[in-house]
Amino acid sequence: xxxxxxxxxxxxxxxxxxxxxxxxxxxxxxxxxxxxxxxxxxxxxxxxxxxxxxxxxxxxxxxxxxxxxxxxxxxxxxxxxxxxxxxxxxxxxxxxxxxxxxxxxxxxxxxxxxxxxxxxxxxxxxxxxxxxxxxxxxxxxxxxxxxxxxxxxxxxxxxxxxxxxxxxxxxxxxxxxxxxxxxxxxxxxx
Amino acid sequence: xxxxxxxxxxxxxxxxxxxxxxxxxxxxxxxxxxxxxxxxxxxxxxxxxxxxxxxxxxxxxxxxxxxxxxxxxxxxxxxxxxxxxxxxxxxxxxxxxxxxxxxxxxxxxxxxxxxxxxxxxxxxxxxxxxxxxxxxxxxxxxxxxxxxxxxxxxxxxxxxxxxxxxxxxxxxxxxxxxxxxxxxxxxxxx
Numbered sequence: 565x566x567x568x569x570x571x572x573x574x575x576x577x578x579x580x581x582x583x584x585x586x587x588x589x590x591x592x593x594x595x596x597x598x599x600x601x602x603x604x605x606x607x608x609x610x611x612x613x614x615x616x617x618x619x620x621x622x623x624x625x626x627x628x629x630x631x632x633x634x635x636x637x638x639x640x641x642x643x644x645x646x647x648x649x650x651x652x653x654x655x656x657x658x659x660x661x662x663x664x665x666x667x668x669x670x671x672x673x674x675x676x677x678x679x680x681x682x683x684x685x686x687x688x689x690x691x692x693x694x695x696x697x698x699x700x701x702x703x704x705x706x707x708x709x710x711x712x713x714x715x716x717x718x719x720x721x722x723x724x725x726x727x728x729x730x731x732x733x734x735x736x737x738x739x740x741x742x743x744x745x746x747x748x749x750x751x752x753x754x
Numbered sequence: 755x756x757x758x759x760x761x762x763x764x765x766x767x768x769x770x771x772x773x774x775x776x777x778x779x780x781x782x783x784x785x786x787x788x789x790x791x792x793x794x795x796x797x798x799x800x801x802x803x804x805x806x807x808x809x810x811x812x813x814x815x816x817x818x819x820x821x822x823x824x825x826x827x828x829x830x831x832x833x834x835x836x837x838x839x840x841x842x843x844x845x846x847x848x849x850x851x852x853x854x855x856x857x858x859x860x861x862x863x864x865x866x867x868x869x870x871x872x873x874x875x876x877x878x879x880x881x882x883x884x885x886x887x888x889x890x891x892x893x894x895x896x897x898x899x900x901x902x903x904x905x906x907x908x909x910x911x912x913x914x915x916x917x918x919x920x921x922x923x924x925x926x927x928x929x930x931x932x933x934x935x936x937x938x939x940x941x942x943x944x
Contacts, residue, residue, distance in 0.1 A: 587868075592833065592864075593830050593832045593865075593868040594820060594823075594830065596823040596824060596828050597828040600824070622816075623833065623835070626816045626817050627817065627831070630784060630786050630789065630816075630817040630821060634790070638787040640783050640785065641783070641817070642782065642783045645782065674782075675777065675782055675783075677777070677778065678777075678778070678782060
């Protein structure tokens with residue numbers, strides 16, 4: 565998606581020359597008009613694919629998934645929760661995910677109320693690197709007896725292997741921008 | 755907002771007869787079409803008010819704020835973060851908020867990059883009860899030298915006093931649904 569690549573190149577920041585920060589439009593401040601265009605692009609790429617529900621994970625995936633839902637005919641959007649809230653049903657599907665960002669393992673939970681057997685679920689997230697979070701969501705979808713209809717990612721770090729793991733698992737992956745490399749403060753797209 | 759009140763009455767669940775759960779359309783599963791209608795209603799209520807930016811707090815406020823932004827001409831949406839992420843700038847505005855839900859004090863942070871002096875900021879959140887989170891966001895807006903242009907809330911628990919504290923502070927508050935009471939498993943709107 566050229567509009568996204570341009571945004572990454574003009575507004576993304578590289579920490580230490582290799583950590584891409586897109587806090588200014590995706591992870592802390594949101595460019596909702598761009599998110600809406602991303603949603604339209606996901607709908608274009610998954611045209612003809614039956615989607616009953618969209619699943620994402622808090623926090624940065626929520627806005628992307630919500631805007632995408634507009635372009636998929638408003639299916640319910642469910643966001644997986646990373647922490648145990650007293651207000652979340654104890655009766656939940658659960659998996660563990662390792663976060664490189666926070667350097668810790670955290671639990672991801674989705675109430676059994678909101679994923680049902682046979683549902684075709686589109687998984688949407690902001691980043692795909694090693695794929696731990698995305699594979700955790702696929703695991704939860706399968707625990708529910710639902711079917712991963714595909715994975716839509718905003719920015720895939722193509723050099724960190726997560727994408728290959730998902731494709732090898734037979735799940736269709738569509739990333740709006742795939743980074744080939746980040747080196748010496750320079751971003752290259754695949 | 756009648757559509758919202760109807761949704762609360764038909765799909766909200768009461769735990770122990772007095773805890774309202776709207777996980778099925780606002781806090782875990784999202785009815786994005788309804789959120790879009792909420793955004794339009796916020797825009798109608800704040801018509802003529804200059805809004806430079808929308809500020810919300812993760813996680814449940816994000817989708818509401820993002821959909822609202824569509825109806826305010828796509829101002830940047832910033833979501834305050836509840837936990838310290840290694841990827842969040844250390845140079846941030848910070849305040850402490852007590853959560854009755856989680857029965858703990860947590861830190862709320864917004865990068866100094868995304869709130870600037872003089873900006874008129876609309877604060878959007880899903881719930882207003884005792885008002886701790888909302889007042890924390892107002893505090894952060896003021897720390898930035900910005901101006902709270904108003905507060906837009908989806909569901910205000912009118913019997914828990916948060917709304918009065920915000921109005922008494924001279925900040926305009928618009929709640930789409932105000933609960934007068936929840937008793938004996940019965941919801942009454944103001």
